[in-house]
Amino acid sequence: MASIFTKIINGDIPCHKIAEDDKYFAFLDINPVKEGHTLVIPKQEVDYIYDLEDDDLAGLNVFAKKVAAAVKSACPCNRIGVTVIGLEVPHAHVHLIPIDKLNDMSFEKPKMNPTQEALAEVAGRIRSFM
Ligand code: 5GP
Numbered sequence: 206m207a208s209i210f211t212k213i214i215n216g217d218i219p220c221h222k223i224a225e226d227d228k229y230f231a232f233l234d235i236n237p238v239k240e241g242h243t244l245v246i247p248k249q250e251v252d253y254i255y256d257l258e259d260d261d262l263a264g265l266n267v268f269a270k271k272v273a274a275a276v277k278s279a280c281p282c283n284r285i286g287v288t289v290i291g292l293e294v295p296h297a298h299v300h301l302i303p304i305d306k307l308n309d310m311s312f313e314k315p316k317m318n319p320t321q322e323a324l325a326e327v328a329g330r331i332r333s334f335m
Contacts, residue, residue, distance in 0.1 A: 208296035211250050221328035223275070224335050228261070229268040233324050233331075234300070236316040239309050241280030241327055243301040245269040254289050254297040265299065273301050275334035279327070286310045 212218040214230050223231040223243055234242040247265050251257055257265065273285040282303035288310060289299055304310055319327075 208250055209294055210244075210246050210296035210298065211248075214246075214248055221324045223328060223331050224268075224272055226268065229265055231268070231272045233328050235324070236318060237302075238312060238314070238316055239280075239302050239304065240317070240319075241276050241282075241301075241303045241331065243272060243276050243331070244298045245272055245301060246296060246298045251297050252291070252295040254291065254299070257297060265297075269299050269301060271335070272331075275331050276301055276303060278334040279330040282309075 207215070209218060213220045213232060220232040223233065225231065228248055229245065230248055231243055231245045234244050245265065245268060247257060247261055249257070249261065254262065269287070273287070277285050280303040283305045286302040286304040286309065287299060288302070290312065291297065302310055
């Protein structure tokens with residue numbers, strides 16, 4: 206069965222898209238830990254990120270680098286935190302999170318639940334820097 210992220214790539218589940226190319230896709234996390242929290246995924250459905258072939262892993266990081274620059278421009282912060290967890294969704298993904306302090310990266314505190322309108326506004330702002 207297709208992962209929830211494959212369904213997002215295919216447009217079967219809506220998302221607030223940031224960018225895509227033939228191999229990679231970026232969109233806002235639906236429950237961000239910080240405004241601008243973006244997920245970057247390979248279109249290839251692989252659960253564990255280090256099961257990607259080396260070239261695909263490298264490409265994912267290069268694609269994420271471009272997205273991170275746009276997130277940083279749209280959501281001013283000290284830096285973009287980068288993390289991989291993968292305990293919830295079995296489709297490899299990189300979290301890009303605008304942070305000013307360590308706690309901004311915490312997944313243990315309650316996550317945000319922004320409105321669709323708020324997510325759309327943030328996504329539009331990030332896309333304007335792509
Ligand atoms: P992880 O697998 O790295 O532990 O976490 C998966 C992340 O995907 C979570 O931060 C969660 O909020 C996000 N997520 C789960 N389902 C969806 C969804 O349907 N749409 C979007 N945009 N994000 C999701």
